[in-house]
Amino acid sequence: MAPFEERRDRLERALRREPSFHVAGTAGTFPFLRSLIDQTVVDVCIVDISPETESETVHDWLLELLEVVALVILSSDPDPWIFTNVLRAGKGALLQTDASAEQIIRAIHSTSVGLISVDPSMVPEPEDADGLVEELTPREIDVLRLLAEGFANREIASRLEISEHTIKFHIRSILAKLGASTRTEAVTRGFRAGLIEL
Numbered sequence: 534m535a536p537f538e539e540r541r542d543r544l545e546r547a548l549r550r551e552p553s554f555h556v557a558g559t560a561g562t563f564p565f566l567r568s569l570i571d572q573t574v575v576d577v578c579i580v581d582i583s584p585e586t587e588s589e590t591v592h593d594w595l596l597e598l599l600e601v602v603a604l605v606i607l608s609s610d611p612d613p614w615i616f617t618n619v620l621r622a623g624k625g626a627l628l629q630t631d632a633s634a635e636q637i638i639r640a641i642h643s644t645s646v647g648l649i650s651v652d653p654s655m656v657p658e659p660e661d662a663d664g665l666v667e668e669l670t671p672r673e674i675d676v677l678r679l680l681a682e683g684f685a686n687r688e689i690a691s692r693l694e695i696s697e698h699t700i701k702f703h704i705r706s707i708l709a710k711l712g713a714s715t716r717t718e719a720v721t722r723g724f725r726a727g728l729i730e731l
Contacts, residue, residue, distance in 0.1 A: 547634035563594035
């Protein structure tokens with residue numbers, strides 16, 4: 534049996550022992566996985582990406598899957614495209630291929646309630662070393678952290694006990710300092726720069 538198949542069998546056995554999970558099935562290809570999702574109620578899918586898989590094909594399929602279901606993605610190397618799109622989806626997980634069953638089970642639980650979890654080793658290196666134009670203040674890091682958790686301006690203002698106008702000011706400053714044009718890009722750059730953690 535190939536290492537991939539052994540890994541899949543071990544994981545499937547571990548998941549079937551979890552009382553809160555129901556394994557809807559396994560699929561060897563993206564088209565078969567998509568057909569399972571279309572025929573079954575699925576909360577979370579685990580996708581194990583083989584290093585030999587052509588990245589453009591994987592990206593196309595992952596983009597389609599991210600639109601319909603939360604994903605726990607297992608990969609051998611950091612992939613900036615996957616990382617950014619999991620963040621953009623607002624929920625999901627990105628783990629090393631050799632993650633333990635316990636790590637995967639925790640990722641499934643967090644993903645099923647709309648959270649993002651990323652193994653720190655799967656965060657891609659910044660595209661440029663000087664991507665951070667200027668250091669963020671502690672308050673801006675607090676705002677960035679709440680942005681990463683998906684809170685709207687009003688909720689961030691309430692949590693930090695400051696005005697919504699001040700939050701907008703902080704967000705403009707964060708975007709400028711990180712050289713980002715959107716909130717999602719700012720969060721991505723914040724992760725890459727090690728300013729915030731998932």
